Amino acid sequence: MKNIFLKHPTKPVKVASKDLAELLEEMRYVGFQGRKLGELTEAWVSMLQEDKIVIFMGLAGAMVPAGMRRVISYLIRKRMIDVLVSTGANLYHDCHEALGRKHYLGTPNVNDVILRKHYVDRIYDIFANEKGFYKTDLWIQNEFAQSLEDGYPYSSREILHLLGKKLSERKTAKNSILVSAYRADVPIFCPAINDSSLGFSIMFANRKPSVAKLRKGKAQKRIIIDCLKDVDEISKICEKARVTAGIYIGGGVPKNYIQQAAVIASYQTRHNRSHNYGLQITMDSPQWGGLSGCTLEESQSWGKYDANAKIVTCYCDATIALPIVAHALMEKAERIAERRKKPSFRWEKDSFKLKFV
Amino acid sequence: MKNIFLKHPTKPVKVASKDLAELLEEMRYVGFQGRKLGELTEAWVSMLQEDKIVIFMGLAGAMVPAGMRRVISYLIRKRMIDVLVSTGANLYHDCHEALGRKHYLGTPNVNDVILRKHYVDRIYDIFANEKGFYKTDLWIQNEFAQSLEDGYPYSSREILHLLGKKLSERKTAKNSILVSAYRADVPIFCPAINDSSLGFSIMFANRKPSVAKLRKGKAQKRIIIDCLKDVDEISKICEKARVTAGIYIGGGVPKNYIQQAAVIASYQTRHNRSHNYGLQITMDSPQWGGLSGCTLEESQSWGKYDANAKIVTCYCDATIALPIVAHALMEKAERIAERRKKPSFRWEKDSFKLKFV
Amino acid sequence: MKNIFLKHPTKPVKVASKDLAELLEEMRYVGFQGRKLGELTEAWVSMLQEDKIVIFMGLAGAMVPAGMRRVISYLIRKRMIDVLVSTGANLYHDCHEALGRKHYLGTPNVNDVILRKHYVDRIYDIFANEKGFYKTDLWIQNEFAQSLEDGYPYSSREILHLLGKKLSERKTAKNSILVSAYRADVPIFCPAINDSSLGFSIMFANRKPSVAKLRKGKAQKRIIIDCLKDVDEISKICEKARVTAGIYIGGGVPKNYIQQAAVIASYQTRHNRSHNYGLQITMDSPQWGGLSGCTLEESQSWGKYDANAKIVTCYCDATIALPIVAHALMEKAERIAERRKKPSFRWEKDSFKLKFV
Amino acid sequence: MKNIFLKHPTKPVKVASKDLAELLEEMRYVGFQGRKLGELTEAWVSMLQEDKIVIFMGLAGAMVPAGMRRVISYLIRKRMIDVLVSTGANLYHDCHEALGRKHYLGTPNVNDVILRKHYVDRIYDIFANEKGFYKTDLWIQNEFAQSLEDGYPYSSREILHLLGKKLSERKTAKNSILVSAYRADVPIFCPAINDSSLGFSIMFANRKPSVAKLRKGKAQKRIIIDCLKDVDEISKICEKARVTAGIYIGGGVPKNYIQQAAVIASYQTRHNRSHNYGLQITMDSPQWGGLSGCTLEESQSWGKYDANAKIVTCYCDATIALPIVAHALMEKAERIAERRKKPSFRWEKDSFKLKFV
Secondary structure (H helix, E strand, O other), rough: OOOOOOOOOOOOOOOOOOOHHHHHHOOOOOOOHHHHHHHHHHHHHHHOOOOOEEEEEEEOOOOOEEEEEEEHHHHHHHHOOOOOEOOOHHHHHHHHOOOOOOOOEEEOOOHHHHHOOOEEEEEOOOOEEHHHHHHHHHHHHHHHHHOOOOOEOOOOOHHHHHHHHHOOOOOOHHOHHHHHHHHHOOOOEEEOOOOHHHHHHHHHHHHHHHHHHHHHOOOOOOEEEEEHHHHHHHHHHHHHEEEEEEEEEOOHHHHHHHHHHHHHHHHHHOOOOOOEEEEEEEOOHHHOOOOOOOOOOHHHHOOOOEEEEEEEEEEEHHHHHHHHHHHHHHHHHHHHHHHHOOOEEEOOOOOOEEOOO | OOOOOOEOOOOOOOOOOHHHHHHHHHHOOOHHHHHHHHHHHHHHHHHHOOOOOEEEEEEEEOOOOOOOOHHHHHHHHHOOOOOEEOHHHHHHHHHHHHOOOOOOOOOOOOOHHHHHHOEEEEEEOOEEEEEHHHHHHHHHHHHHHHOOOOOEEOHHHHHHHHHHHHHHOHHHOOOOHHHHHHHOOOOOEEEOOOOOOOOOOHHHHHHHHOOOHHHHOOOOOOOOHHHHHHHHHHHHHHOOEEEEEEEEEHHHHHHHHHHHHHHHHHHHOOOOOEEEEEEEEEEOOOOHHHOOOHHHHHHHHHOOOEEEEEEEEEEEEEEEEEHHHHHHHHHHHHHHHHHOOOEEEEEOOOOOEEOOO | OOOOOOOEEOOOOOOOOOOHHHHHHHHOOOOHHHHHHHHHHHHHHHHOOOOOOOEEEEEOOOOOOOOOOHHHHHHHHHOOOOOEEEEEHHHHHHHHHHOOOEEEOOOHOOOOHHHEEEEEEEEOEEEEEHHHHHHHHHHHHHHHHHHOOOOOOEEEHHHHHHHHHHHOOOOHHOOOHHHHHHHHHHOOOOOOOHHHHHHHHHHHHHHHHOOOHHHHOOOOOOOOHHHHHHHHHHHHHHHHHEEEEEEOOOHHHHHHHHHHHHHHHHHHHHOOOOEEEEEEOOOOHHHHHOOOOOOOOOHHOOOOOOEEEEEEEEEHHHHHHHHHHHHHHHHHHHOOOOOOOOEEEEEOEEEEEEEOO | OOOOOOOOOOOOOOOOOOOOOHHHHHHHHHHHHHHHHHHHHHHHHHHOOOOOEEEEEOOOOOOOOOHHHHHHHHHHHHHOOOOOEEHHHHHHHHHHHHOOOEEEEEEOOOOHHHHHHHHHHEEEOEEEEEHHHHHHHHHHHHHHHHHHOOOOOHHHHHHHOHHHHHOOHHHHHHHHHHHHHHHHHOEOOOOOOOHOOOHHHHHHHHHOOOOOHHHOOOOOOOOOHHHHHHHHHHHHHHOOOEEEEEEOOOHHHHHHHHHHHHHHHHHHOOOOOOOOEHHHHHOOHHHHHOOOOHHHHHHHHOEEEEEEEEEEEEEEOHHHHHHHHHHHHHHHHHHHHOOOEEEEEEEEEEEEEEOOO
């Protein structure tokens, strides 16, 4: 008579020559977060094999300053994700690098008041040139924002599409998240775009009239980013799609926004539009009660994930987990991703179309 | 010859009859986070003694479901804070309770799929009635949103002012954050209002025409929340104020938004508008590189805090730290707060006025 | 028809005049770790009302350098705990202060290489004088260890009893943990006494013959601390006691040792000797799989706690939680503790006696 | 005029075909813990190239139940470490598997009271058969402990050497840590061996006379593990070695013990015997003030590491970091390790010899 809880022995990992994808497969048979990293990779591969799935990625934390830009850009180009929801900061820093500027290796063991005197801005162990940021701000304010329409209520998605397009003209921008997304027809949402240098630089364009406009005697224009339009748009994707996945790098607004879209879609359609997959890489923890650290199981109680959804949380710094998972996906799933039916999105006045091509 | 590093011996806390404010004062002479809780309380008292200061509070995490609503409401009523920047969820849950509904004591050790079947939504160890949430959503959509103007680009502050006003008519709302803030002339900003049931319920009002309007043959209206207007408004407070403080319960968008306002104000005025105080209660940690867990020292490198600012971070769950600090403030600083010069804010078409009264 | 999950509404804490014990009682009706702190205090009060209970406390982390010494000493003196299991470091630092030396207020934002040059040892934000430590080491080696018997296999409990006795002669020692425990008949176990300056200073006595002994032509003596004797002794308490509690400040060896004692006692007696109460204040987290952060529920699977045990984990820095809980116990439970039947322990050659007096 | 803080731009990781060692090399140029994982690997390779170095590894946390046994065994066999200091639990679970028993894949989302009824012991997401543990306990008590000498004060190192030898006779033991260490002349210390089933099972041999012995009319023997002997032994390694390294998987007693050995050695020799390398993989955090989470910089203030030591802390679950680093070492450093001068240790009555062979 077997013990029902003791069915599958662990398989301690043997150190031997193998590729990363194989190592991650083996790690599914150990314990703790190592197992979770293996399971998360496996679940990502599974979802790429789903017919007609829309894969959302939520991106929070200073991932671009920390050198994760080309990894995200790779995931977009190879269509391992279909929609990106990001904090404003990641997109601002992507824009900064797309304009040819850099982030620098630094250290947290430093006197920040001295850094201030040198106009060096610190992000944990990354340093940046504040004067360079100022140039990026001015480019957004003067070059980009001036091309926006007066009085038209933009969604963040529309703004970021135009920004990707604008940046795509620049040679320095080839590994840009914004440009890759523009080219791959991957929409980017930034629900709190106002909460970043990207947002406030556009706001400055409202305050400071461009010389050219004033010369022509035109009144100062008013750029509007309508955050309700945003939530309308993203939820429509969930309304139309039958199979959806959320992959979260960190928590924050991007995680909630993707999860909320499933709730809205279920309200609207009066059908179950819960996500079918949920993958989360985070360093927050459940016991503080916040959304960033809560389990994906908790979210099942809200109907954000289906009762049968495949959900995996891996508690790990994303600068470790993300490059490792991305390389394993490259080894194992690049061809699978190529064969996928990819969603194509079209927003027009009063309608939204989702096709799989 | 004295050792310069060994000047002030610790004073181990003696267990004896005393009030909470005294205990926190004593804790300034121990180590680790206990000391920080003591220092944080002391710094809060100090800032209440500043002439003409504007005190911002950032509120993230599920603080209202976790029973912190009356504490926040107290801080507003007694003007221990002057501006609130919050996640949408906290304001939505405040609205939910203001309408007479409840949150419930639960447990994290539960099967969430079973909760789903009973329409119970879980927030760590708090349960809530999904059907009750639905009623709150409908009230926002049908009662509140219908009173909003068509085509006018609202800031979140304007929306929340109107919501506080609307709720103030209800008897059940007396401990409400929104109502207390409305009555006390404390503006509330919610930079990512779209990222909450509050935001998406207003969005639904754009989708679903009210029967009454349609009967009158009117076209469906379009409510707009302009998130750029928001960032314009909050930064103007920092432009006008000479002394400012940021107090953060958790991190996320509220923390960044308050810090960013100082940066914008310095850009705009070409003077140093860095915050003069920074207090942070968080369970995130610096080594993951995110803004929520970063030290306030790091923020000094960006000029978000002055080189001479008084900054204290206490790593503690806010449901422990906040009630304790609030009670100590009551014991020690209620009179100090009464005597303060309180800021009064007026936004009109093209101008913003800040007065101390 | 009521929803079975929605029975007990939260009661948001109202800021009002009250004592600390009342505040903690109210916090039982909020969420997250605030609730846990309230529940933990309540459970401690409950156990003090149990007839014939033995209460173990596990003490890990640098609690004495961080100024928690008088709190622990209070808990011992008022018999709110009956047995202490500690890391060596806490007892060493207690000895250091008992000899009249100090720890100092410091900061983590400091160059440790410079501290080294000044012989300043850092424990996060506490500084200490290395030369003072050296004097304490020599006192242990020359004064204390010389009084120990040659070749007798001591348990750590015996050593620490003798150390408490020795220190009790000194005026500076009145708030000492070791002295309070000696006086109150509270045994202290230190399973890894070798892993501390206390242990290695005794070891040095084995290496370096005292001048006095050598003069008399005596051979160098050999002090033995038999760690098996230790585990034999502590488990006998659990074998004899019918009701037991474990309270853990941090995890590590002390937590495991107390839990393990219940397992050994069940093996030995072939009866259930699982602990009946478990209270844990920790900042470790379950998802890393270690014993320090695991839930007390997990320990129930091992039989370390009874299926009906009252168990509460509060995730909080102990320098915050411990003084607060101790003050609430003082307000609410000092009289209850006075009326308790307190265990009295007698170890003799081949027998162990436990009486309640 | 260059900014002195902005010298080395980050190099965002490009997803491309490469081996794991190359990926970790690239990760040295990103931010946060990803960089640290790269630096940690690099530092390990560097130390393997040092002439006459002794490399200590501290092992805490349930690494063996979590499937890390063959990784540790690999590091021992390839002499990427020279001395192991471990918690008792890891060695007990190694012994358990060496005797042919298993750990099982489980889940943390389970009712532990039900597990109890099925005699299933849980370690986060690992399950184990309590009845199997009982057999292992009896084997230690009856088979192994009976071979130990009466009245001889053993160090844990001596006990574990004999245990490795005993287990080496068994076919099931080939990937055992204890057996690999026995064969490779890698001493294992377990400072708190009493704090584990390994320790208490030996203690039980003191309590329960073996039938065979009693039949022969012999008195019950007394096995002694002298924990002072242990600390004497390990510190002698640091006294004799000129170059030393500490690598920590988790914190706890093993970390402190290895660091303390350097302090003792400096006291004894009156020369600087601080460690020259320190590598730490942990999920504890500095702000709680405990030794497990403190920075290695803090330890420099104590002289545990040299002012010029190469020190790297990577905050990551070891079940992720350890297999990844081990595979990178295999790819990059196996030959380097083969060519090393390896320390050989000989303890005899009153002397200790360290040779490099």
